[in-house]
Amino acid sequence: xxxxxxxxxxxxxxxxxxxxxxxxxxxxxxxxxxxxxxxxxxxxxxxxxxxxxxxxxxxxxxxxxxxxxxxxxxxxxxxxxxxxxxxxxxxxxxxxxxxxxxxxxxxxxxxxxxxxxxxxxxxxxxxxxxxxxxxxxxxxxxxxxxxxxxxxxxxxxxxxxxxxxxxxxxxxxxxxxxxxxxxxxxxxxxxxxxxxxxxxxxxxxxxxxxxxxxxxxxxxxxxxxxxxxxxxxxxxxxxxxxxxxxxxxxxxxxxxxxxxxxxxxxxxxxxxxxxxxxxxxxxxxxxxxxxxxxxxxxxxxxxxxxxxxxxxxxxxxxxxxxxxxxxxxxxxxxxxxxxxxxxxxxxxxxxxxxxxxxxxxxxxxxxxxxxxxxxxxxxxxxxxxxxxxxxxxxxxxxxxxxxxxxxxxxxxxxxx
Numbered sequence: 001x002x003x004x005x006x007x008x009x010x011x012x013x014x015x016x017x018x019x020x021x022x023x024x025x026x027x028x029x030x031x032x033x034x035x036x037x038x039x040x041x042x043x044x045x046x047x048x049x050x051x052x053x054x055x056x057x058x059x060x061x062x063x064x065x066x067x068x069x070x071x072x073x074x075x076x077x078x079x080x081x082x083x084x085x086x087x088x089x090x091x092x093x094x095x096x097x098x099x100x101x102x103x104x105x106x107x108x109x110x111x112x113x114x115x116x117x118x119x120x121x122x123x124x125x126x127x128x129x130x131x132x133x134x135x136x137x138x139x140x141x142x143x144x145x146x147x148x149x150x151x152x153x154x155x156x157x158x159x160x161x162x163x164x165x166x167x168x169x170x171x172x173x174x175x176x177x178x179x180x181x182x183x184x185x186x187x188x189x190x191x192x193x194x195x196x197x198x199x200x201x202x203x204x205x206x207x208x209x210x211x212x213x214x215x216x217x218x219x220x221x222x223x224x225x226x227x228x229x230x231x232x233x234x235x236x237x238x239x240x241x242x243x244x245x246x247x248x249x250x251x252x253x254x255x256x257x258x259x260x261x262x263x264x265x266x267x268x269x270x271x272x273x274x275x276x277x278x279x280x281x282x283x284x285x286x287x288x289x290x291x292x293x294x295x296x297x298x299x300x301x302x303x304x305x306x307x308x309x310x311x312x313x314x315x316x317x318x319x320x321x322x323x324x325x326x327x328x329x330x331x332x333x334x335x336x337x338x339x340x341x342x343x344x345x346x347x348x349x350x351x352x353x354x355x356x357x358x359x360x361x362x363x364x365x366x367x368x369x370x371x372x373x374x375x376x377x378x379x380x381x382x383x384x385x386x387x388x389x390x391x392x393x394x395x396x397x398x399x400x401x402x403x404x405x406x407x408x409x410x411x412x413x414x415x416x
Contacts, residue, residue: 016195017135021144023189024128027091029151030186031121034098034179035063036159037166038114044172049107056107059114061353066118067125068349074123075342076203083134083197084190086127091187093120095180102176113176122349126342129326134197142327146272149323153264161254207339216332217340219389221347224325226382227287228348231318232355233362234294234375241368245301256311263312264319271320275327280386283324287383289317295376298369322348 038045038059046056078086093116101113132144166175211217238260242253274282293314300306326344333340355375362371 014137016193018144019193020135020190020195021132021147023186023193024087024131025147025151026182026186026189027087027094027124027151028128028148029155030179030182031094031117031124032152032155033159033162033182034094034117034176035060035067035121036156037163037175037179039159039163041163041167041172041175044167045110048172049104049110051107059110062111062114063118063121064349064353066115067122068346068353070119070122071126071345071349072205072208072339072342074119075126075339076205076208078123078127079203080199082199083127083131084194087124087131087190087194088187090120090124090127091183091190093117094124095183095187098176098180098183102173102180122345125345129341129345130330131197133330135195142275142323143272145326146269146323149326150265150268152322153261153268153319156261156264158261161257203339203342208343211333211339211343214332215389217329217343219386220325220328220332220340221343222389223283223287223328223382223386224344224347225351226378226385227290227321227325228351229355229358230290230294230375230379230382231321232352233359233378234372236356236359237363237368237371240363241297241301241372242307245298245368246304246307248304256308259308260311260315263315267316267319268323270316271323274320275324279324279328279331282320283328284383284387286317286321286324287379287386289313290321291376291379291383293317294372294379297372 038056042056045059046052049056074086074090097113097116097120100116101110104110104113129145129148132148133141136144162178163175166172166178212221238257239253242248242256248256271282271286293310297307297310300310325348326341329340329344359371359375362374
């Protein structure tokens, strides 16, 4: 399986290119950190702004939905503009959104700030995820992409404990100030380090519609929907699971979540190597292992060692899945990779929201154990779909390439 094709305009400076990759990675880190920080601040925000916990939780939902809507819109609207300028603009919007959140006098203004963050999030993921192929050599594209997605993994690890810590020692607004400050650092890094990245793809609404007609792109989006719904149906309630079923104290729960996150970072970089061999196998096996680790968790709740082993394995394979699905979509539509990534971002943002809702309904109706079994079942179905349709597509592509090569060999060769 070949890696994502390098686009025209690839920079000739390897060092400058890798520094540019790191600046985009920092941007992805700050965006996801800003998206999830409020989860650890819900009680403080609800008390200060006089809203219920449930209403305060709309901050996270609003950001995700705005990201889902903005991903294709930003991609289409900016497809003729130098990608560097677009990333600068989205990073600036991130800073402004966090500053507005820090100064919000009421919940309405805070929701507006979160919607603006969602626009920055959706646009940055769609465009930033694809610039690695414009900054480094072809053989390094997947590895560079793993650095960008590593920002997501690290932010997932840091956001919940950092939010809880800030809520315990300071005003909740400090979290938004931290997000704005880190966003400013990321913006300065991009201003200094990103080379010109001319637009080479004109993306229209019809482009996105055409992508949905590509079998491999459809399989990628379906697989992403299954695995993100499964992941967030379970992960949203992993802390209650550890507290109520495993009966861990707060410190041990924090340790378990930290192990999950660190394993995810390792898995992200490990996937950079396995994806260069087979995207279908990497994604399919990872989804299978996600199912195989989530389902037994309620059954092994009495075994602390068993729980930690499963949590570690879960984090390890989950860490590689965002990069795997992103690579799948980019390879499925090499001539319109930004459009494919826009559809991918929309799919995962909607799936995150859907997974959280399904998880809440499952827990309310039948308890925590049922939620984990449901999530594992969804992941298993997704793995079957990816293996079945993905491998069928791989065989069809290999057959087509072999036929083309055979036909070419039979054609008369010019006399030299």
